Amino acid sequence: MGESTRLDAPELGRKLRANRLVRDAEVFVDDDGMITAVLAPQGPRPGPVLRQLVRELADAPDGQLRVAVLPAVPRSPDGTIDRTLALGSPDDIYLFERPATAAESALLGLVQQVLPGVAASVTDSLPTLGADSLVTIELTALIEEAFGTAVLPHEIFAAGSIRELAATLADAAGDPDALT
């Protein structure tokens, strides 16, 4: 994973700023190799869409990438990015994590069926990915079929993340080990 530290942060920042979805951007790399892209989008853009853009342009492992979406890129008086402000609110930060369990993997597959074209992370909530009432009800039917567990559409909609929902479903299925 050490290779990713060779990422050219200023170059990634330039590429992002040149993209039509992005009004302003800065990229910085921490001592531990974590790459942070701070974006101010052009118009209303869902966080997962902006995160996907960064993934495509960064060419770095997902585990070392995080995307902060803010109304404006916070800069210090000297023009450099204010890292504390950029990472100030966890709600504004989008990570990309792949499934870690069989239940997460199965659930993510179902989410991709009802929301094709959205690159979802298990850390995303369904409404953030664009799941409205209709999509949620479609997903409910798929979940019941795949997990054999009756769930209420409202519970699915209210779940904090795909990971959280997968854990609930695995618990309800009775034998979490069977799914991991």
Added chain:
Amino acid sequence: MPSCLNCRRPPMPAERDRTPASLDERTREHAARTPASPALVMYAGDHVPVRTWAELDRDSGTVASAVRAATRDPARTVAVVAAGDATDAVIRLIGVLRADVPVLITSARAPRAETAGVLDHLARLGYHRLHVGDAGTWAEYASLPSRVPLPAGSVLVSTGGSSGRPKVVVDRWISSVGSRPRQARPSALMRWRAGQRQLVMGSLHHAAPLTFFTEGLSDGNTLVLLQRFDPGMAISAIADWSVNWAQATPYHLRAIASALPGQHAGLASLAGLLHLAAPCPEPLKRHWLGVLGPDKVFEMYGATEGIGVTVASGREWLQRPGTVGRGFFTRIQIRSPAGRPLPAGETGDVYLCAGRAGRRTYLDPADGTGAGSDGFATVGDQGRLDESGYLYLAPRQLRRIQVGGETVDPAEIESLLAGHPGVLDAVVVGVPDERLGEALVALVIPASGRDGRLLRHYLRTRLARHKVPRVIRFTDQIPYTEAGKVDRLRAVQMATVTRPHSRDQDTGSGTDG
């Protein structure tokens, strides 16, 4: 009660057997199954035109075909139709909705300039306009067609028309609501039944009446419309047609309540009554909970922008007086002015998320972000959540005015004014007054004429003396915030500027006392 309602309808197919169908398909389906049943009732008391499903299907189908034939580029054409009070106008509107092209529904009561402003806005953004009127259809083409296509079946809703430049919301829920699974519709919580008799109150250019009208059409309801709102007429319509379900604003509820002293037998058929669109004063809410019982009264809070809704049943409200309910497929967050989430119990800006991330809210990209990158959006209301997730809206800024020791809620006077045919929009504010603390000033955009005495008489017959504004000032603009809410601070400034000799001002003397 008309005899045709006594004939038995063939049973509706079970909900789970239904596949999503368009409004056009649904209309044909109802016409095939129950051709002679009443579909549309234009209630006016004495003369009541009724269209059966067969007639409605045939007549609106003709309009739909004409609209489809005249639409060359459906993704860049907006059908423009006026929400009128006559049967033909309603049939025309249904036809346009069946054609599944983007549609803008204009108010028949709006001044020509306001409608023209919205149409110019469409033209500037590069959309062709297909005018659908009683003289047929005719097109106006944009010289430089937009690069941004409009989705089929979208309904364009103009909001904040009195704030200067119109803001147009692109709605994709209204025309498809009836084809969604039952569980995805808020009406499922409100004792709505397919095939019921439904009273639609309010003009169809407003999102809420139009939504329930469209859903009722899709569900094969008998739709009862009032040719114009009159409380006595609403009561007779409910009684004569054994109406099961109705949606109303607090204004309608207040007017009907005052026209119905003591005896409520005529409302016995009502299984569900929904109110929305404005805060409902607590005494009025309690009155209706008493009249119909807590299981039949429902409340919804939401926005034309379609960013989310809450629903409260009467029972929930009695347990938590003042709540507007819990989110219906809607997440709610209360945020500080800095945008940080606040815990339960704390008051802040109300943010809603209905999972429509990435979909366009406004027609004009320049009209702001709609929703943030996390999918949450606000319309500028303040409120708090309790531990169980029930939302309570805070009295809005400058919402409570103290007149001579009495607290006045301007919403009450505003909703009355808004219900007057001579009023297009109105805001009521308090201005400093030495004797009373504050005195009420109404800023009114007239729909026609500028007779302050008539308006004052109208208010006097409906309000306690202290609630009748001392000054009614006619204006051509009411200030709105970016979020589409009345900017009360600016309205106070406008009201404080004294123009004692202006023709547009009617200064009464009867309310000083």
